[in-house]
Amino acid sequence: xxxxxxxxxxxxxxxxxxxxxxxxxxxxxxxxxxxxxxxxxxxxxxxxxxxxxxxxxxxxxxxxxxxxxxxxxxxxxxxxxxxxxxxxxxxxxxxxxxxxxxxxxxxxxxxxxxxxxxxxxxxxxxxxxxxxxxxxxxxxxxxxxxxxxxxxxxxxxxxxxxxxxxxxxxxxxxxxxxxxxxxxxxxxxxxxxxxxxxxxxxxxxxxxxxxxxxxxxxxxxxxxxxxxxxxxxxxxxxxxxxxxxxxxxxxxxxxxxxxxxxxxxxxxxxxxxxxxxxxxxxxxxxxxxxxxxxxxxxxxxxxxxxxxxxxxxxxxxxxxxxxxxxxxxxxxxxxxxxxxxxxxxxxxxxxxxxxxxxxxxxxxxxxxxxxxxxxxxxxxxx
Numbered sequence: 001x002x003x004x005x006x007x008x009x010x011x012x013x014x015x016x017x018x019x020x021x022x023x024x025x026x027x028x029x030x031x032x033x034x035x036x037x038x039x040x041x042x043x044x045x046x047x048x049x050x051x052x053x054x055x056x057x058x059x060x061x062x063x064x065x066x067x068x069x070x071x072x073x074x075x076x077x078x079x080x081x082x083x084x085x086x087x088x089x090x091x092x093x094x095x096x097x098x099x100x101x102x103x104x105x106x107x108x109x110x111x112x113x114x115x116x117x118x119x120x121x122x123x124x125x126x127x128x129x130x131x132x133x134x135x136x137x138x139x140x141x142x143x144x145x146x147x148x149x150x151x152x153x154x155x156x157x158x159x160x161x162x163x164x165x166x167x168x169x170x171x172x173x174x175x176x177x178x179x180x181x182x183x184x185x186x187x188x189x190x191x192x193x194x195x196x197x198x199x200x201x202x203x204x205x206x207x208x209x210x211x212x213x214x215x216x217x218x219x220x221x222x223x224x225x226x227x228x229x230x231x232x233x234x235x236x237x238x239x240x241x242x243x244x245x246x247x248x249x250x251x252x253x254x255x256x257x258x259x260x261x262x263x264x265x266x267x268x269x270x271x272x273x274x275x276x277x278x279x280x281x282x283x284x285x286x287x288x289x290x291x292x293x294x295x296x297x298x299x300x301x302x303x304x305x306x307x308x309x310x311x312x313x314x315x316x317x318x319x320x321x322x323x324x325x326x327x328x329x330x331x332x333x334x335x336x337x338x339x340x341x342x343x344x345x346x347x348x349x350x351x352x353x354x355x356x357x358x359x360x361x362x363x364x365x366x367x368x369x370x371x372x373x374x375x376x377x378x379x380x381x382x
Contacts, residue, residue: 050245152284153292208240
């Protein structure tokens with residue numbers, strides 16, 4: 001059975017050029033970048049090259065790039081760094097729909113006395129800008145917002161928020177895990193002080209990420225050591241770092257074309273489903289990342305739908321965490337005003353440049369058929 005993979009917001013397949021680039025560094029060129037011998041110097045040069053590629057991808061300078069284990073570590077480092085830089089300020093402003101890597105750390109910090117303000121979103125998933133303007137003040141150390149929501153794809157107005165944040169002398173950080181490789185990331189245009197993303201979201205290996213940190217800022221390391229200019233200790237994950245450098249280079253060369261193609265396929269998938277299933281509903285409207293759609297199939301279980309789709313080779317996700325005794329509804333969808341049942345009936349489909357038109361047509365056919373099958377079975381039981 002062939003697989004149609006529509007869960008690229010969870011992770012992506014490693015790009016063939018990335019695979020080719022990292023293979024020699026796994027077995028032949030295995031030196032430590034901190035070693036002074038020839039193998040170590042080869043590794044150091046590769047590290048420098050990868051840093052330059054990532055910097056170019058972000059329109060940053062190489063000195064502003066810190067390699068980490070992924071966006072989670074980068075997010076945490078950004079938050080702790082802001083608090084360390086402004087110890088006299090005690091407020092962090094974020095949104096109700098952030099990734100758990102941010103929300104769970106902020107929950108912990110609030111227990112330690114940090115004042116965390118959560119900005120709501122409207123029914124379209126858009127940020128409540130009036131609430132944000134009210135929340136930021138002279139006590140704000142950091143505003144941290146995702147660039148695009150991982151479940152709905154809805155984009156936040158990052159540059160506008162950054163400008164507002166800087167008027168109060170606070171720092172601005174964005175979690176760009178879901179926009180890296182899909183939209184242009186120019187840190188100057190975005191006006192951000194810090195930006196995070198993960199390699200495995202843009203066809204690089206898992207276990208490597210990036211934190212852009214503006215010059216003249218002081219990093220608060222999560223791990224201590226001399227590596228990364230003492231900003232992130234531990235021997236560098238050289239194969240991952242080389243991989244993310246190549247992935248950034250590849251993404252940059254095809255960004256506009258890929259974004260246009262993926263957006264058209266995403267719209268075709270969404271329209272094809274809605275045409276045949278009029279009771280389905282799109283979650284998240286307006287300006288969105290080009291590869292993502294989130295649909296509620298009212299009256300059925302999203303968990304059951306995903307299970308049956310998996311059986312016919314369609315891979316997607318629900319965007320909610322599985323816990324003992326069942327499934328929790330998505331905090332993102334609940335924040336948008338969906339009921340618990342509506343949230344539990346929702347499924348996220350996320351495409352990549354590997355997705356083909358033929359796959360989308362097959363996916364539409366299979367999704368519609370499976371939804372109708374579940375609906376019919378439920379009607380018979382009732």
